[in-house]
Amino acid sequence: MTKTCLQCGANFEDVIHSGHEKKYCSSTCRNKAANMRREQKIENYIKQQYELLPKEATQIEKIETTKEFSYNAPTYERYEHRPNAQFNGVESYSIGLLRENFKTETQLIEHRIRLENTLKDLSTLEDDYSILEAEFEEFKKRPAIPNALSGVVDMVKTNPVETSKFVLELLSGIFDKFKKQT
Numbered sequence: 142m143t144k145t146c147l148q149c150g151a152n153f154e155d156v157i158h159s160g161h162e163k164k165y166c167s168s169t170c171r172n173k174a175a176n177m178r179r180e181q182k183i184e185n186y187i188k189q190q191y192e193l194l195p196k197e198a199t200q201i202e203k204i205e206t207t208k209e210f211s212y213n214a215p216t217y218e219r220y221e222h223r224p225n226a227q228f229n230g231v232e233s234y235s236i237g238l239l240r241e242n243f244k245t246e247t248q249l250i251e252h253r254i255r256l257e258n259t260l261k262d263l264s265t266l267e268d269d270y271s272i273l274e275a276e277f278e279e280f281k282k283r284p285a286i287p288n289a290l291s292g293v294v295d296m297v298k299t300n301p302v303e304t305s306k307f308v309l310e311l312l313s314g315i316f317d318k319f320k321k322q323t
Contacts, residue, residue, distance in 0.1 A: 148174045180246070187243040190236065 144155045144163065148170035155163045165171040296304045 146170050184246060187239050190239055
């Protein structure tokens with residue numbers, strides 16, 4: 142059965158076995174897809190944590206602590222109650238690290254995209270260069286087409302006396318026609 146790889150788009154043959162159907166043509170494509178899913182999951186988690194943070198200082202609540210607790214309560218209930226993870230507008234260290242990590246990951250993705258675009262442009266330019274180089278080689282192989290001036294020069298070299306007579310007759314004929322018109 143012929144299938145299309147979900148990662149690279151290449152066609153591959155899937156031999157039917159028991160278990161899951163193949164989605165990727167190779168383990169390399171499968172690993173790339175898994176890495177992309179993992180990065181997307183981390184990115185979504187960081188975005189979710191970032192959205193939970195208050196955006197303005199007016200939204201920050203002061204920490205309310207209750208020191209009234211029963212000594213008969215279990216130990217996990219004897220802690221102070223802190224409903225907000227921030228204290229007087231200073232974000233926790235881990236949230237700051239997550240924010241910096243998110244910025245770094247975003248920059249990394251931007252640089253990867255720029256690199257991919259640059260590599261595509263480079264491959265296009267290399268293709269254009271190879272085409273032009275082939276055309277130039279074909280042009281160099283073509284025989285030279287003689288032009289009128291090179292023919293006259295060859296005539297002068299082989300028979301200068303006859304060539305000069307021919308040129309004088311030609312010029313006198315041109316001047317005669319010019320005199321008749323004026």
